[in-house]
Amino acid sequence: MRIGTTLSNYIIENQRHTHGATGQFTGLLNDLAVACKKIADLVNKGDLLNVLGSADSENVQGEQQKKLDVISNLVFIEALHHNGHVAALASEEMDEVYHLPSGIPRGKYLVLADPLDGSSNIDVNVSVGTIFSVLKAPEGVDYPAEQDFLKPGTEQVAAGYCLYGPSTMLVLTTGQGVSMFTLNRDFGEFLLTHENIMIPADTNEFAINTSNQRFWEPPVQRFIDECLRGQDGPLGKDFNMRWVASMVADVHRILNRGGLFLYPIDAKLSAKGQAGKLRLMYEANPIAFIIEQAGGLCTTGRERIMTLAPESIHQRVPVILGSRNEVERIIGYHSE
Secondary structure, X not given: OOOOOEHHHHHHHHHOXXXXXXXXXXXXXXXXXXXXXXXXXXXXXXXXXXXXXXXXXXXXXXXXXEHHHHHHHXXXXXXXXXXXXXXXXXXXXXXXXXXXXXXXXOOOEEEEEEEEEOHHHHHHOOOEEEEEEEEEOOOOOOOOOHHHHOOOHHHOOEEEEEEEOOOEEEEEEOOOOEEEEEEEOOOOEEEEEEEOOOOOOOOOEEEOOHHHHHHEOHHHHHHHHHHHOHHHXXXXXXXXXXXXXXXXXXXXXXXXXXXEXXXXXXXXXXXXXXXXXXXXXXXXXXXXXXXXXXXXXXXXXXXXXXXXXXXXXXXXXXXXEEOHHHHHHHHHHHHX
């Protein structure tokens, strides 16, 4: 499609080729774009609106919420709950499923979101983002339960993220490749700037929090050690390390130039009773959908992320993703 096409026109054009399309899906994606535009404006203004700092509260995972975590969640609810495109919502910032008020029209879709990924960075003006996943809602159910959300990532009908950086970029897949849109603030529209994104199969760049190195499992220890040994090691090349501590920012770099992102299971997480750090339903699954559509791989080290059977909305999993050949190498180390 022509570079510079608006997101709205891009969605409409793609829906023309979908048998039985009713316009609800188009409307939903436009609602998500509106939410991202509003959050982008809040992030951009920051302290000017007194939205930085702690909210003096915790989410369901026991993590300290930032003011913008809470506000971004409210923005998502407001943008999605009254247009008749969704049946229910779920979010990192809500303990349970958000049900639409009585009398509000119900739609065909369920939406899960991390409204502000990487929010620990917001007070120091480092890039943050929004992640979302779209599933089909059960038919004839006015108040979908948590169980209705618990579908493997292969059943997603769309996924995306919005990166709030030097420019605001929306990355989207509906299962037909990955496209990127950049927000033109002059007239408030996302414009197509890249499409058919493909991740290089080989890389010499990785992103991992090395402060946790002593807690990693042997396969991850082995791989990172080989990376650090550079040309003299078994991989025969020098590696660079990057770590933003914002999944969206690290993934965006990988989509643009290849690389690896690792947040593996480790002894410290296991001691807390956690199966991983990142959430399957609204972080790992949508990002895995994007990565796979761009030719990369996404795994726990032992299983494909997209085929995991979810047990709860806030379930955590280890995540290793990025350039195909290096991810396959890490999978091989785990299988040994």
